[in-house]
Amino acid sequence: MSDHSTAHRPSGAEEVPHPFRQHHFDTAGQQAGAAKLGMWIFLGTEILMFSGLFLAYFLVRMLYPEMVLSSHELLNKVWGGVNTVVLLTSSFTMAMAVRCAQVGDQKWLKTHLLLTLTCAGMFMVVKTIEYSGKFAHGIFPGKYFDYEAAAHYAAEHGHQLEGLPHIFFGLYFVMTGLHGVHVLVGIGVILWIYLRAQKGHFGPHYYSPVENVGLYWHIVDLVWIFLFPLLYLVK
Amino acid sequence: MASDTHFEEPNYLTAKRGVMSWLYTVDHKRIGLMYLAGILVFFLAGGLFAITLRTELLTPEGDMISANTYNKMFTLHGAVMVFLVIIPSVPAALGNFLVPLMLGTKDVAFPKLNLLSFYIYTLGSMFFLATLVTGQLDTGWTFYTPYSSYDSGTAVISATAGAFILGFSSILTGLNFIVTIHKMRAPGMTWNRMPLFLWAIYATSVIQVLATPVLAITLLLLIVERTLNIGIFDPLMGGDPVLFQHFFWFYSHPAVYIMILPGFGIVSELIAVHSRKHIFGYKAIALSSVAIAIISFLVWGHHMFVSGQSELAGVVFSFLTFAVAVPTAIKVFSWTATLYKGSIEFNTPMLYALCFLFTFSIGGLTGIFLGALSVDVHLHDTYFVVAHFHYVMMGGTIIAFVGGIHHWWPKMFGRMYSEAKGRWGVLAIFIGFNMTFFNQFMLGHQGMPRRYYTYVPQFQLQHILSTVGAYILLLGFLWIAYYLLESLFKGERAPANPWGGVSLEWATASPPIEHNFHGQPRVDADPYAFPEIDRSGTIDHH
Numbered sequence: 157m158s159d160h161s162t163a164h165r166p167s168g169a170e171e172v173p174h175p176f177r178q179h180h181f182d183t184a185g186q187q188a189g190a191a192k193l194g195m196w197i198f199l200g201t202e203i204l205m206f207s208g209l210f211l212a213y214f215l216v217r218m219l220y221p222e223m224v225l226s227s228h229e230l231l232n233k234v235w236g237g238v239n240t241v242v243l244l245t246s247s248f249t250m251a252m253a254v255r256c257a258q259v260g261d262q263k264w265l266k267t268h269l270l271l272t273l274t275c276a277g278m279f280m281v282v283k284t285i286e287y288s289g290k291f292a293h294g295i296f297p298g299k300y301f302d303y304e305a306a307a308h309y310a311a312e313h314g315h316q317l318e319g320l321p322h323i324f325f326g327l328y329f330v331m332t333g334l335h336g337v338h339v340l341v342g343i344g345v346i347l348w349i350y351l352r353a354q355k356g357h358f359g360p361h362y363y364s365p366v367e368n369v370g371l372y373w374h375i376v377d378l379v380w381i382f383l384f385p386l387l388y389l390v391k
Numbered sequence: 392m393a394s395d396t397h398f399e400e401p402n403y404l405t406a407k408r409g410v411m412s413w414l415y416t417v418d419h420k421r422i423g424l425m426y427l428a429g430i431l432v433f434f435l436a437g438g439l440f441a442i443t444l445r446t447e448l449l450t451p452e453g454d455m456i457s458a459n460t461y462n463k464m465f466t467l468h469g470a471v472m473v474f475l476v477i478i479p480s481v482p483a484a485l486g487n488f489l490v491p492l493m494l495g496t497k498d499v500a501f502p503k504l505n506l507l508s509f510y511i512y513t514l515g516s517m518f519f520l521a522t523l524v525t526g527q528l529d530t531g532w533t534f535y536t537p538y539s540s541y542d543s544g545t546a547v548i549s550a551t552a553g554a555f556i557l558g559f560s561s562i563l564t565g566l567n568f569i570v571t572i573h574k575m576r577a578p579g580m581t582w583n584r585m586p587l588f589l590w591a592i593y594a595t596s597v598i599q600v601l602a603t604p605v606l607a608i609t610l611l612l613l614i615v616e617r618t619l620n621i622g623i624f625d626p627l628m629g630g631d632p633v634l635f636q637h638f639f640w641f642y643s644h645p646a647v648y649i650m651i652l653p654g655f656g657i658v659s660e661l662i663a664v665h666s667r668k669h670i671f672g673y674k675a676i677a678l679s680s681v682a683i684a685i686i687s688f689l690v691w692g693h694h695m696f697v698s699g700q701s702e703l704a705g706v707v708f709s710f711l712t713f714a715v716a717v718p719t720a721i722k723v724f725s726w727t728a729t730l731y732k733g734s735i736e737f738n739t740p741m742l743y744a745l746c747f748l749f750t751f752s753i754g755g756l757t758g759i760f761l762g763a764l765s766v767d768v769h770l771h772d773t774y775f776v777v778a779h780f781h782y783v784m785m786g787g788t789i790i791a792f793v794g795g796i797h798h799w800w801p802k803m804f805g806r807m808y809s810e811a812k813g814r815w816g817v818l819a820i821f822i823g824f825n826m827t828f829f830n831q832f833m834l835g836h837q838g839m840p841r842r843y844y845t846y847v848p849q850f851q852l853q854h855i856l857s858t859v860g861a862y863i864l865l866l867g868f869l870w871i872a873y874y875l876l877e878s879l880f881k882g883e884r885a886p887a888n889p890w891g892g893v894s895l896e897w898a899t900a901s902p903p904i905e906h907n908f909h910g911q912p913r914v915d916a917d918p919y920a921f922p923e924i925d926r927s928g929t930i931d932h933h
Contacts, residue, residue: 180497180575182911190500190574197566201604208608208638212623215634298619298628320629326621330612 174362188364195368199375202338206379209331213386216323223319228390230295230310231328232286236388239282240380246275247377250346254370257363262356265366269350272373276343283336290325297329298322328387335383338376345369402805402902417502420903422509423488424803427796429512430484431872433475438865440468445827445861451848461844462529463545467522469532470550474557475516477784478646480792481653482599483512483564486592488803490568492896492903493586495577495912500570508563511556518553522546531842533643536624536635540616548614555610558603561649565599568592577895579914586894586918587663587676591656594680598645598652598687606642609635633698640691648687650784652680654751654791655722658744661794662726664892665741666733669919672725679718686715696767705764712762719755723748739813740890743794746821750786754779757832772842775835778828786824793820793871800875801885805902808878816874819867826860894918 174184181187217224253268290296294305301322310317349369352358358366403420413421443464447455456464487505491498499505522528526546530539539547572593576585613635615621622628624635655676663670670676692700692708700708726748735741757779760766770776801807830853835841839850846854888897893916899908 178502180502186574190570193573194501194504194566194570197569197600201562201566201600204601205604205608208605208612211638212612212634215631216623219631220629298615298621300619320622323622323629326615326619326623330615330621334611 174359176357176362184361191364191368192371195371199371202375202379206331206334206382209327209334210382210386213327213331216327217390220319220323223321224324225390226310226316226318227321227324228387229313229315230290230293230306231388232289233388235282235286236384239279240384242275242278242282243377243380246272246279247374249275250370250373254363254367257353257358257366258360260359262353262358265358266350266353269346269353273343273346273350276339276346279339280336280343283332283339295325297326301325331383331387335376335379338379342369342373342376345372400900400904402900403905404804404902406905415506417498417506418905419487419491419499419502419505420803420907422505423484423486425509426479426487426512427484429516430476430480433471433516434868437468437471437476438868440464440471442861442865444468445858447844448846448854449858451846451851451854453845456844458844459529462842463527465842466528466531470528470554471519472784473532473646473650474554475519477650477788478557478561479512479564480650480788481657481795482568482592482595482649483509483560485657485792485795485799486564486568486653489588489799489896490571490592491575492802492899492907493589493894493918494571494575495580495895495908495914496571496575497906497908499567500575501567504563505567508560508567511560511563515553515555515557515560518549518556522550522553525549533639534610534613534635535639536613536616536630536632537626540613540620540625541627547617551610551614551617555607555614558607558610561599562603562607565596565603568596569600572596577912577914583674583677584914584917585677587659587670587673587680588653588656590677591652591659591680594684595649595652595656597681598649598684601688602642602645602649605638606646609638609642612638633695633700636695636698637691640694641688644691644694645684645687647780647783648683650788651751652683654747654788655680657791657795657798658726658747659722660892660894661740661744661791661798662729663919664798664890665738665744666730666735667891667921667923668729668733669917669921669924670725671728671731672721673917673919675721676725679721682718683715686711686718690715693762693767696764697771709762709764713759716755716759723752723755737814738810739808739817740794740798742814742817743790743797746817747787747790747794750782750790750821750824753829754782754784754786757782770835772840773835774831774839774841777841778831778835781828781831786828790820790824796875798890799896800878801889802896802901802903804879805885805900806878806882807885807889808882809874812870812874816867816871819863819870823860823863823865823867827857827864828860830856891921893921 177184177187181190249268249271253265253272256262256265256268293309294302295309296302299322303317303321306321307317346369349366352365403418407416413425416422443456444461447453447461447464453461487499522545526544528543528545528547528550530543530545530547534547534551539551572585572589612623616624616630620628621630623630624632626632659670659676690708690712692704693712696705696709726744757775761770761776761779797808797813831839834850834853834857837850839846885901887899887901889901890897895908895912895914895918896903898912
């Protein structure tokens with residue numbers, strides 16, 4: 157019980173000051189710890205928000221199993237698979253970027269951030285191709301769903317639509333749409349980190365923004381890891 | 392008394408001047424005051440909606456406003472009071488002001504995020520104002536589908552979007568407080584040396600962070616359902632309206648504890664400080680807040696006993712609802728035990744705390760009636776429910792909030808209000824409140840349904856009583872506003888520690904300096920060790 161308190165003044169080696177320490181924190185370690193805890197709590201809220209959608213999905217799947225099975229055949233497994241690989245790769249490059257910031261490798265930090273941005277951009281391009289492909293065949297969310305055009309499109313590919321496919325696609329657009337918004341936000345914050353990295357802000361003594369943006373990006377990736385099998389691989 | 396020419400160190404109110412110094416401030420104390428101002432404005436608005444309802448109910452016939460206007464009035468009263476007043480009241484206003492002061496730190500962990508959450512609150516309230524001018528809202532504050540997703544011709548989308556946005560403000564405030572309490576405690580302040588207000592705020596923040604995201608996705612799905620009809624909640628499109636109720640109450644029942652737990656925190660402080668006695672059962676009170684936070688997530692089904700839920704689910708939810716009574720009773724008994732043999736001072740904050748014990752206990756106990764399956768079938772959607780949640784929300788949270796404002800008013804503004812005027816205010820609130828709501832229990836039991844704008848003539852006497860009570864309440868609140876504002880100009884200067892408190896907010900000047908403390912405060916005792924407590928006869932624990 158020697159350390160009777162608190163988060164203040166963690167014991168250990170003297171910390172090297174960095175110019176980004178805010179005045180209301182006593183140490184850089186306290187600031188980094190606060191930022192990381194805050195980020196984890198935020199990620200918890202993200203998971204809870206998506207879990208509402210997952211619950212809705214499972215309820216729909218339980219109520220209308222045949223409809224979900226027949227509707228999901230209209231999703232393009234190849235594009236979905238490509239996007240999964242792209243996102244997994246971007247998670248790797250993001251993890252490498254965090255590592256480079258920790259050891260102070262400025263050149264590879266920037267390179268890995270750029271690679272992550274490229275992957276995120278590719279993901280959005282593929283998503284756009286998929287969405288426009290759906291719209292072209294009358295597959296719109298909710299009441300705009302064109303049942304005849306969609307049934308025709310399904311028949312061309314040897315499938316038959318059953319039940320109320322607008323519910324499945326409504327959920328598909330909401331789930332992937334909300335995830336897409338998160339990817340766009342991710343692109344924004346990674347760009348911000350990249351611009352700061354160009355100014356040489358990060359190094360072994362100050363890397364928590366890179367780390368926290370990395371955590372956020374992994375969650376975005378993780379949500380997709382669940383979305384892909386649930387929506388594309390129902391069988 | 393210091394003369395006007397005497398040099399004074401600038402406090403947080405005078406350190407910077409001008410409107411911009413407020414709009415761009417990252418000082419938790421100023422942000423707390425801005426929240427307080429916003430919340431009180433909406434409290435007045437919500438109160439005026441209620442007064443309109445009560446005035447219409449003076450006679451059994453609908454003679455003052457139309458049925459549709461009545462529906463809009465009770466919806467707006469509920470939505471404004473819940474989303475814009477009670478949920479942010481204690482955490483965002485008093486919590487922002489007090490959390491860093493009580494912890495002995497300069498600010499919350501993320502000051503800019505704190506300001507952002509205030510602006511998100513402002514944006515969300517703008518959406519509610521937009522709702523007011525573009526067709527209002529008549530769905531009830533619960534937005535039940537399919538009425539909200541299909542039939543209602545009112546501005547459901549802007550109201551829902553407003554509540555969605557306000558949710559983010561709530562999440563960010565909660566997140567900020569959790570991190571602040573974990574990481575920013577002064578040296579020597581262990582978890583068990585934190586004032587109980589902080590424990591309550593901590594438990595509240597955990598619920599805010601865990602429950603609000605589910606509300607966010609629910610409201611988002613409702614907006615999508617209303618605009619695109621995706622068929623998730625709307626039975627016409629193949630959706631399940633009861634799913635909406637599950638989603639909604641999964642947030643909104645824990646939200647009830649978001650509203651009441653901070654009130655518990657205030658009452659713990661008020662009772663200990665003004666009875667000059669160490670709080671009874673510190674750990675029991677602290678951990679019962681956490682217990683309530685956990686159980687709160689498992690009771691949402693008690694709102695749906697008559698919604699076609701399975702009998703088994705009903706029984707389980709009923710049992711879990713009873714379980715909430717245990718930690719709540721632990722608190723009430725601990726407060727009562729604290730009063731026992733204390734040197735009780737009947738000043739305004741203490742009178743509010745005693746008032747709380749009385750009204751909240753009635754609110755809590757009538758909750759047991761409604762949690763019982765068979766009784767609920769009889770009382771569901773009657774005035775009994777209305778009376779119950781007003782006894783909890785208003786008799787609990789609002790009364791604790793007003794008591795807290797009186798307790799910390801000298802700290803916030805450096806002025807004392809008139810004690811005599813304060814006591815008249817308590818009397819008006821206590822009489823007005825009980826007159827308005829107590830006989831509504833009887834009305835509900837006799838079969839008066841809630842949300843009706845006409846009724847059978849035999850209920851008229853009770854309705855008149857209720858309406859007169861509401862007017863007394865209105866006058867009471869206007870009276871409080873009057874003498875508190877008066878104190879800002881005419882009140883005596885407040886000393887740093889007018890009540891003899893020993894938690895850290897009393898260790899700095901009134902009002903505090905911009906960075907709260909000179910140097911880093913250290914803590915070596917618990918926050919209820921009042922100096923005059925006679926310890927000569929104590930032999931450990933007996």
